[in-house]
Amino acid sequence: MSQAVTRSVTAGSAGLLASLDPLLREWLPRQRWFAGKGRPVTGFSLVTAVELLPLDGRLGLYHLLVRAHQPPSPAPGAVPHPGDCYQLLIGVREALPPRLAPALIGHVHDGPLAGRTVYEALYDPRPAEVILEALRTGARIGGLRCERRAEIRAGLVPRVVTAEQSNSSVVYGDAFILKLFRRVLPGVNPDLELPLALAREDCPRVPAPTAWMTADVGEDAYVLGVLQPFVRGATDGWELALRELAKGEDFTAEARALGRATAEVHGALARALPTVSLARLQLTALVDAMAERLEEAAQAVPALRPHAPGLHTAYEALADLAAEGHTWTAQRIHGDLHLGQCLRSPAGRWSLIDFEGEPARPLAERRMAQPVVRDVAGMLRSFDYAAHSAGGPPAPRWAAACRAAYCTGYAEGGGRDPRTDPVLLRACETDKAVYEVVYEARHRPDWLPVPLAAVRRLAADPGSAA
Ligand SMILES: Nc1ncnc2c1ncn2[C@@H]1O[C@H](COP(=O)(O)OP(=O)(O)O)[C@@H](O)[C@H]1O
């Protein structure tokens, strides 16, 4: 273990946060992973601070969990909230070398860091090495605790992933990838829980966690990061789909393989974790939750409002089936499945990643058993997204063929053909499209027309879901 890791001490000083406060207020809301977009940050409180490299050297390094205070959402019924907790890895230098310019947070004027430059330390190889070393050695530093399931080679060279993400990732020597969660919550994190459960089932479709890091804060444990094997040379399904679309190529063979992979993962999850039967009461709760999400979304995004009555009919049809006595099985699912969560190895093998669920939903809700059709609906929406985003005119026939092939593959992989459940499928696709409208309005307003086009179709035509 490196000297720096063993010498780490808990800092915990309010002065540290006070000196960072004005810089973080400006920097944090600009980050893609910042969850509280649209509301100002009015202050911060420190949850934990651990000094990973001492300030007296050329490079200081702090691991911080900070709570960002924001006024409550203006949505009717929104409850006051203590503020989201974010994980920050803060590097401190006298001056920033030009290669680290994109990582700049700012120059500190007051407090213990006065006169120094602070920056997003993951971009810097040395801090990234410190984190890997902690994981490799199962270190405990202040409240930080690392655990590992397998050996990790020393000396792997880090590089930060620069793609747009909800979290932040570092690749180590093309052998491992570490995801550091940005908005962290106390409790079980499905992105660790489910891949661990799948590893116990020897499911080869999901990279098994190699090591992970947790913070103990009082009675609570926050999962901070997960290291897993890196699929070398992989292309994600989104990139691949757009590439094939641009060339006018058929994607149905891949869509079918993706359907098989999804069904295999669902099968393994059903073996690993409890399944339940959704009878009338639970189905009513499911339908009510969908309807409530639609109402909240319509409040937040005015463009959705004219379509709300049409969309509600999808939920009413499901409620009618429940009233007639239909039941569905529910189990743990991926929760936010889309083409970008599917990796194709150079040998043509598909893996699924990112089991965090929809980041904006409460953790308890994300960990609930759900009908598998929810994941299927996510993928079907994704083919539609691709067909509307490839640059050329929308390609509805390409999307329809992929959607059908995916359902065929799902049945071949041991699942029930999702098309035998059209009412549930339409309700789930509607719920997903509504989620996407809110997601895009918040994070990528230019993309809003994509889910809105689907909303128009789903509201007007009950048969439009696959
Ligand atoms: N095991 C892996 N092997 C190769 N690349 C990966 C792996 N896991 C993630 N990635 C890459 O990192 C990106 C971000 O990972 P993801 O888990 O989706 O993070 P986020 O939750 O931030 O969206 C993915 O789109 C993928 O390109």
Ligand SMILES: O=P(O)(O)O[C@H]1O[C@H](CO)[C@@H](O[C@H]2O[C@H](CO)[C@@H](O)[C@H](O)[C@H]2O)[C@H](O)[C@H]1O
């Ligand atoms: O991958 P994340 O966990 O960060 O998921 C979030 O971001 C996704 C976009 O990156 C978003 O997915 C939506 O856009 C995709 C194209 O970029 C498309 O393939 C998906 O079907 C669509 O839902 C996802 O919803 C969000 O949770």
